[in-house]
Amino acid sequence: MSQDRARASGLVLPNAIVSAGLLVLIGAAGAGKSTLAAAWPARQVLSLDAFREMVSDDPCDQDATAAALAALEAVLVARLAMRRRCVVDATNTTREERAWLLAAADATGTAAAALVLRTPLAECLARNALRPGPLPGREFGRRVPEEVLRRQFTAVAALTGAGLRDEGFAAAVAATPAATGWSVDMAPTPLPTASAPAA
Ligand SMILES: Nc1ncnc2c1ncn2[C@@H]1O[C@H](COP(=O)(O)OP(=O)(O)OP(=O)(O)O)[C@@H](O)[C@H]1O
Ligand SMILES: [Mg+2]
Numbered sequence: 001m002s003q004d005r006a007r008a009s010g011l012v013l014p015n016a017i018v019s020a021g022l023l024v025l026i027g028a029a030g031a032g033k034s035t036l037a038a039a040w041p042a043r044q045v046l047s048l049d050a051f052r053e054m055v056s057d058d059p060c061d062q063d064a065t066a067a068a069l070a071a072l073e074a075v076l077v078a079r080l081a082m083r084r085r086c087v088v089d090a091t092n093t094t095r096e097e098r099a100w101l102l103a104a105a106d107a108t109g110t111a112a113a114a115l116v117l118r119t120p121l122a123e124c125l126a127r128n129a130l131r132p133g134p135l136p137g138r139e140f141g142r143r144v145p146e147e148v149l150r151r152q153f154t155a156v157a158a159l160t161g162a163g164l165r166d167e168g169f170a171a172a173v174a175a176t177p178a179a180t181g182w183s184v185d186m187a188p189t190p191l192p193t194a195s196a197p198a199a
Contacts, residue, residue, distance in 0.1 A: 009039035010181015013115070016171035020113035021085055022076075022105045024169070026092045026159065027117030028152035029144045030127035032177070036117070037089040046072050046079075048090035060140040073104065080108035093155040095167060102168040114164045114172040116188055121153045123177070157191035164188075 017023065023040075025033045037045045049059040051072045056064035072088075079086050092098050098114075105112035128149055134141035164172035174188035 009036055011036065011039065011175060011184065013184065014171070014173065014186060017113045017115060017173055019111075020170060021080060021083065021108075021110035022101065022112040023085070023087045024092055024098060024101050024112060024114050025087065025089050025117065026098070026114055026156060027119065028093065028121075028124045028156055029091060029149050030124040030131075031117040031119040031156075033089050033091075033117060036175075036182075037087055040085075040087045044085045045087045045089055046076055048072060048088075050089075058138065058140075060134070060138070060142055062140050073100065076101070077104050077108065080104060080110045091152055093152040098167060106168065111170040112168065114169045116156060116159055116164075116172065116174040118156060118174050118176045118185075118188075118191065120177075121150070124149055124153060159188060160190060161186075161188045 025037060027033045034047060034049070037047065048065070048068055051068035052061055052064045053059040055067045055071055058064065076086050076088070088101055090097070092101070102112055104110075125146065128143055128146070131142035133143050159172075159174070161172045161174075172188065174185040175182040176185065177183075
């Protein structure tokens with residue numbers, strides 16, 4: 001991301017994040033990942049929704065996830081092998097979801113960085129509620145089930161910089177929406193339990 005793009009998105013990132021060959025966005029549905037990803041050149045952004053649409057004509061079709069992930073992985077490995085930056089736009093809230101991305105980085109000798117979006121749960125829920133449900137005849141819509149979103153948020157709240165480095169990330173930061181864009185935490189620790197959703 002260029003400095004101009006960084007300023008345009010209201011997010012100023014440390015060099016270890018900006019220079020990583022693989023940047024993994026992590027955040028619950030509605031956290032703002034895709035909006036933020038638009039700060040990078042479109043060709044660098046590998047969006048799971050976009051791959052779902054490529055393979056099934058429907059970005060929301062959860063039944064297309066396995067095929068979409070396979071296609072995304074193929075492009076990811078090809079780009080990383082060619083030393084081309086990749087920004088992975090998917091929720092990536094579980095360790096398993098991140099492990100294969102790190103394996104692709106490892107296999108290609110690429111440094112991987114994590115950018116955790118810590119948008120408050122209430123904001124994610126409000127944005128999700130405004131999204132359309134399934135179109136007639138479709139099983140899935142842009143709105144995700146609330147319990148799924150709460151689970152994703154809880155997983156994101158528990159992430160730490162040290163934990164992400166243990167997983168294999170060379171660098172990890174967390175960003176929280178602030179009055180003027182995003183406030184970046186260079187050494188993320190778990191969110192206080194008061195910010196976590198009720199069970
Ligand atoms: N910084 C922001 N300020 C205000 N609104 C925002 C901001 N970022 C995103 N939004 C709005 O929040 C909604 C969700 O954002 P976005 O689609 O980027 O989330 P996402 O993390 O990609 O969600 P998903 O995982 O479901 O794809 C959009 O309507 C977007 O316009
Ligand atoms: Mg998105």
